[in-house]
Amino acid sequence: MKTFLITSFVSLFLASQIVAAEAQSIDDVTCILDGSDDSNSADAKDNQLKKFTIIDEGSQETSQFGAKINNSDSLKAGLDGPTLMEDFMMREKIMHFDHERIPERVVHARGVGVHGYFESYGDYSNITAAKFLREKGKKTPMFVRFSTVLGSRGSPDTVRDVRGFALRMYTEEGLFDLVGNDIPPFFVHDAIKFPDLIHAAKPQPDTETPQAGTAHETAYDFFAEFPETLHSVFWALSGRGIPRSFRQVEGFGVHTFRLINEKGESNYCKFMWKPKAGLSNLLWDEAQKIAGKNIDFHRDDLYTAINNGDYPEWEWGVQLIPEADVNKYDFSLLDPTKLIPESIIPFQPLGKMVLNRNPDNYFAETEQITFHPGHVVRGIGFTNDPLLQGRLFSYLDTQINRMSGANYMQLPINRPINSVHNNQRDGYMQSQIHKGKVAYFPNGLQGNTPSMVDKEDGGYIEYPEKINNVTKIRGRSSKFFDFYSQPQLYYNSLTVAEKQQLVDGARFEIGKSKSLDVRKRMIRQINFVDNELARRIAYGVGVDLPKKVTENKNHTSPGLSIEKYPKADNIKTRTVAILTAPGTNTAEARAMFNFLKSKGAYPTYVGLHLGSQDGLDITDTYMTTASVLFDAVYVPGGQKAIGAMTARSSFFPYEEPKMFILDSFRHGKPIAASAEGISLLKYAGIDIPVGKAKEAKGVITDEKEAGVQTAFEKALIQQRFWSRLPVDKPI
Ligand code: HDE
Structure with a gap:
């Protein structure tokens, strides 16, 4: 019986593709249909995917x-x-x-996916029945998709936007999808407002501009009219809206979820995950230039790191809130426009997440994955968060649009690794052959199978929440009406340089609105958060400076500032340009290249032309690259080379090396130079610091290359020298 089923399956689903691949054994295919044989292993998903993978090379x-x-x-x-x-x-x-082509996602259209695994730090059966969290060292396969929200599939990576950070765990008990973002609050608290938010923020319907950003009139018109958006708008306008790399963002489940243990006891929780590589962001000037130089900057960065074996890692965990504390706070736990400050409830890591394999095929994996917040496992449940409740409908519904049918969970990337049995049948592209005449329950002909599984036997646990004595009503509870405390908390928690970034971001975005009325209304809202901030932005966008209407409570919370975020203790994957020209001191260039490489950084020789230049292998030229694509820059000595680099010549008609250094300096990046290389820094107008100021400023110079190595490494760990960034005079 099984043989028949298997043969039919293969011929229907894989017939067209399988011809070019090696014939599969019956046992192999059995695994596809019934993944239970290895659903307990970290490789289970990879092994399943291999059975659908076609190799065309060498075929006819x-x-x-x-x-x-x-x-x-x-x-x-x-x-x-x-x-x-x-x-x-x-x-x-x-x-x-x-x-x-299939329709792109209505939001989060541009994304990049990767495989990985989750490893539990211990047994957490005291808080959840979920099996992937019940054993120290247990690994669960994962797929992760990072995305921007507003842009189309072909839009640039470095636009100012929230980043989607969607996780799928292929657990032995089915899929657990945590479809999160890289910032903790969301713009609106109720799903019913989501279409309004997206219509206001997406390109305007009359002109279909602008692409991939909120810097336009309708977005700020909506934000100004709907101040619960302010908290998220603040995050997006700060450095959080323009990450340096997907490897250096945090992740948040945003909603309050519920954890339930075997005894049926429940805690509320917020899921969050923290990058071991620390946080980092681009400056707005960098982000805009990168969008022209390398539209795929973030996906290239992730692909390269994983391809090189530098697997990004995050600590994954929760903020846990006892059921009894649900009404304890000034804000509602059910309001997703609020975060829970870590000063109130600390982050508790439960495991680590490692991303270690690039997909083989963009369409089959990244595009066809169908995340859904409703994919939960036993031990994880929902709350009455009205945004979450609406999402539970939307993510199913949207897939019918993208996938043209209800059988999309049979696609290789979507299949759970455990076996699936139910009475759902037929529909477009049904690729399984269900044998027998029974497709209903209860049944006698099949012994009442697939049988119903109660929670006592390992079935899903519904939390028996009491819902009594309520009246149907369209509205929200009073705690949802405080729109200003948390944007204020966020603003207060930023450093001086980060506040400036927020001001600059706001001046750019609000300044793109031609309507003075929109600009005025937006400043009015920001003034409810903080007067000084509102005045600084107002000045830039041509609005009268507002009078103070609110006292700033000066409260702050840890963990919100990127500048203060704990740093990685190494320089792995940091990209460093070594600027050269004919006549560069190749010994110095090579020594630095090898030093950086030995520390796990990614050095690149930038030269006049590709190929060999004085024996150095030049892989980027002043035409193909620019300072904004690197984390740092080093200039070796060499009289002839530096002579050419410090003049406007036919070699460098636009003074490219000078511009390179100038941008690196303005953007607060580590800069090192040795011997004659120091002259290029001077030519770019940089005051060369001496003594301790070198390390404080991140401009490291010495007569010898060996003399800059250690300090340059330290500077690379620091990643950005915020004190070099300009700050407004008080207004
Ligand atoms: Fe989404 N969202 N969303 N969203 N979302 C989608 O699902 C939606 C929300 C998020 O990489 C869509 O498959 C509604 C919050 C990510 O495939 C769609 C509401 C958060 C992704 C959809 C929200 C997110 C999506 C588009 C308000 C952070 C990309 C295509 C109730 C916690 C997933 C699709 C991927 C994608 C609807 C709010 C994150 C239309 C209605 C809050 C990361 O179903």
Whole structure:
């Protein structure tokens, strides 16, 4: 019986593809249908995916129905004659091509996916029945997709936006999807306002501009009218809206969820995950320039690190709130526009998450994955957060639009690693053959199987929350109406340089609104958060400086500032440009290259032309790259080279080396130079610090290359020298 089922499955689902691959054994295919054999292993998902993976290299061309063919020319009536209708090869090939696209996601269209695993730090059965959290060292396969929210699939990576950070754990008990973001609050608290938010923020319907950002009138019109958005707007306007790398962002489940243990006891929780590489962001000037120089900056960065074996890691855990404390705070736990300050409830790590494999095929994996906050495992449940409740509908519904049918969970990337049995049947692209006449429950003919599983036997645990004595009402509880305390908390927790970034971001975004009325209304709202901030922004966007209406409570919370965030203790994956020209001191250049490489950094020789230059292997030129694409820069000595680099010449018509250094300096990046290389820094107008000021400023110079190594490494750990960034005079 099984053999029949398996054979049919293969012929239907894989027929067209399998021809080019090695024939699969019956046992292999059994695993596809019934993943239970290795659902307990960290490799379980990879092993399952391998069974769907096709290798075309070395094969012969066939049609979709398996005929061997040569389809380089269409079939014609004579060499110059008309193409014949009979040409099944052409019809099939073009038909398939015509249907290659599916609708992009209505939000989060641009994304990059990677495989990895979660490893539990211990047994947490005291708080949850979820099996992936019940054993120290237990590994669970994962897939993660990072995304921007507003841009189309082809938009640049470095736009100012929130980043989606969606996780899928392929647990032995089914999928657990945590579809989160890189910032803890959300813009609106009720799902019913989500379409308004997105319509206001996406390109305007009359012009379809601007792409991938909120710097336009309708967005700020909405924000100004709907001040619960302010908290998230503040995060997006700060450095959090323009991360340096997906590897250096935090993750947040945003909503309050529920954890339930075997005894049925429940705690509220917020999920969050913290990058071991620390946090880092781009400056707005960098972000904009990168969008022109390398539109794929973030996905390249992630791909390269993983490809090099530098696997990004996060600590994954919760803020746990006892059921009894639900009403204890000034804000409601059910309000997703608020965060729970870590000063009130600390982060408790439960495990680590490691991303260690790039996908093989963008479409099959990253595009076809269908995340859904409703994919939960036993021991994890929902709360009455009205945003979460709405999402539980939306993520199912949206997939029908993208996937054109209800069977998308059978796609390889979506299949759980444990076996799936139920009475759901048929529909477009059904790829499984359910044997037998029974597709209902209860049944006698199949012994009442698939049987119903109660929570006592390992079934999903519904938390028996009491809902009594309530009246149907459209509204919200009073705690949801405090729109200003948390943006104030966030603003207060930023450093001087970070506050300036927020001011600059706001001046750019609000300043893009042609309507003075919108700008005025926005400043009015910001003034309810903090008068000084509102005045600084107002000045830049041509609005009268507002009078003070609110006292700043001066409260702060740890963990919100990027500048103060704990740093990694190494320089792995930091990108460093070594600027060269013919005549560079190659010994110095090589010594620095090797030093950085030995520490795990990614050095690159930038030269006049690709290929060998004085024996150095130049992999980027002053044309193909720029300072904004690197974390730091080093200039070795070499009289002839520095002579050329410190003049406007036919080699450097735009004084490219000078501009390189100037940008690095302005952007607060570590800069090192040795011997004659120091002259390039001076030529760029940089005051060369001496003594301890070198390390404080991150400008490291010495007559010898060996003399800059250690201090340069320290500077690279620091990543950015915030004190170099300009700050406004008080207004
Ligand atoms: Fe989403 N969101 N969302 N969202 N969201 C989608 O699902 C939606 C919300 C988030 O990489 C869509 O498959 C509604 C909060 C991420 O595939 C869609 C509401 C958070 C991703 C959708 C929200 C998110 C999505 C688009 C308000 C952070 C990308 C295509 C109730 C916690 C997932 C799709 C991926 C994607 C709807 C609010 C994060 C339309 C209605 C809050 C990371 O279903």
